[in-house]
C-alpha cells in the first residue's frame with residue numbers, strides 16, 4: 521500500500537481524498553497556492569506545501585512544483601482529483617519516471633480517450649454503438665459534405681481535441697456546412713493547437729447518461745450504474761441523479777455492458793466514466809469517456825454504498841476489485857451543485873462566506889470546503905458545495921433535497937441555491953422527463969411565470 525499520498529488538487533475534492541486516505545490510514549500531503557493559504561485542504565492534510573502563486577498555471581498545474589513537493593515530503597503516490605492535471609497523460613508519465621505512483625488510468629489510455637475522434641473509433645471497434653459519422657478526422661469540406669449527405673442533416677462538428685462541449689458546431693444544411701467547416705477547424709486549431717474536426721449525426725433532444733466504470737490491475741472491469749446528467753447549462757452540469765428515471769433494468773445492463781466492453785478493450789484501470797447520449801426511442805450512443813473521478817461521483821456512492829475514492833486508491837496499489845458489476849441501485853440520489861454565482865445571470869460571485877450553515881438530517885450529504893469566514897478566491901472554479909440527498913425513491917430524494925436547500929444558509933456571496941429550489945419545484949423536473957434541452961425549457965417557463973406575475 522502507498523505510504524503517503526500527495527493530493528494535486530484543492531477545494532472539496534481535495535478534502536474528499538483526505539477523508540478516504542484517513543480511513544485507509546494513509547497520511548496525506550496537501551498542496552496549495554498562495555490564494556489558498558486559509559483553505560481546509562491545507563489544514564486537514566498531514567503535511568502541506570505551498571506550490572506557487574494563485575494562477576493555476578503556476579501552482580496546481582505546475583508539474584515541477586508538484587514533483588518537488590512529493591520529494592520533500594516523502595509522498596510515494598499522487599491523487600489528481602478532477603480538473604487540473606487529472607487527464608494529463610504527460611503528468612502521469614513524469615510521475616512514473618520519478619518513481620511515484622499515479623492514482624488513475626494508464627497514460628496511454630488517458631491520451632487515447634483525450635482524442636475524441638480516436639475515442640469514438642475505439643468505441644466502434646469494441647462494438648459499442650456510435651452515431652453515424654466520420655471514422656477519421658475530416659480532411660476537407662468536400663469530405664464533410666459527402667458524409668453529411670450520407671448521414672443526413674442535422675450534423676454536428678466536434679473538435680477531436682475538445683470535449684465537454686468545447687469546439688462543437690451544429691450544422692443544419694449543406695450551405696451552413698460550407699461556411700462552418702473551415703471556421704470550426706480554425707477555432708479548434710486556435711483553442712487546442714489541433715485543428716482536427718470530425719462529424720456525427722446530431723440528436724436533437726437526447727439525455728446525457730453516463731456510466732461509472734472501474735478497472736483493476738488484474739484485467740477486471742465493472743460498472744456501477746449510471747448517472748443522469750441532462751440538467752446542464754452551457755455544458756456545466758447543475759443537477760445529477762442516479763438511477764436515471766429513463767432506464768429500465770434491461771437498458772441499464774445493456775448500456776453498462778457496452779461501457780465495460782469499451783474499458784476491457786482498452787485495458788482500462790481505475791475510475792472512469794463512459795458518457796452516452798440516449799435517444800427518445802431508447803437507442804444509446806457513445807459520446808466520450810472521462811478518465812478521472814467526476815464531480816458527481818457521490819450520487820453513485822449513495823446508491824451503491826461503494827466509496828469510489830477509497831476504491832481508486834486500493835486498485836492503484838494493486839488490489840483486486842471487490843465489488844460486483846451491475847449491482848441494482850439502492851434507492852435514489854440527487855446532487856445539486858452549489859456554485860458561487862448569481863442564480864439568474866450565472867456571473868461568478870467570489871468573496872467571504874459571512875454565514876455558512878450546512879443542512880443535515882436523514883439522507884443528506886454535503887461535500888464542501890466552505891466554512892464561516894472562508895473567502896472564496898476568484899482564481900478557480902465557483903463550486904462551493906455539493907448537496908447530495910438520498911431517499912428510498914426519487915420522490916423522497918427530491919423531498920429531502922427541497923428541505924435541505926431551505927436549510928442551507930450561505931450569506932456574503934450569491935449562490936445557485938435559489939435556482940435549485942426553482943428547478944426542484946418545476947413540474948417537468950418532477951416528472952423525470954429530462955433532456956439536454958431541459959434548461960432552455962425551464963428558463964422559458966420561468967420567464968413566462970414572471971410575465972404572468
Ligand code: MV4
Nearest residue numbers: 651676683684685720721722723728752808956
Ligand atoms: C452531441 C449532441 C447531439 N448529437 N452529439 C455536448 C457535450 C459534448 N460531450 C457532446 N455534446 C453533445 N454531443 C451528437 N451527435 C448533443 C450534445 C449536447 C449535450 C450533451 C450532453 C449534455 C448537454 C448537452 C447540451 C448540448 C449539446
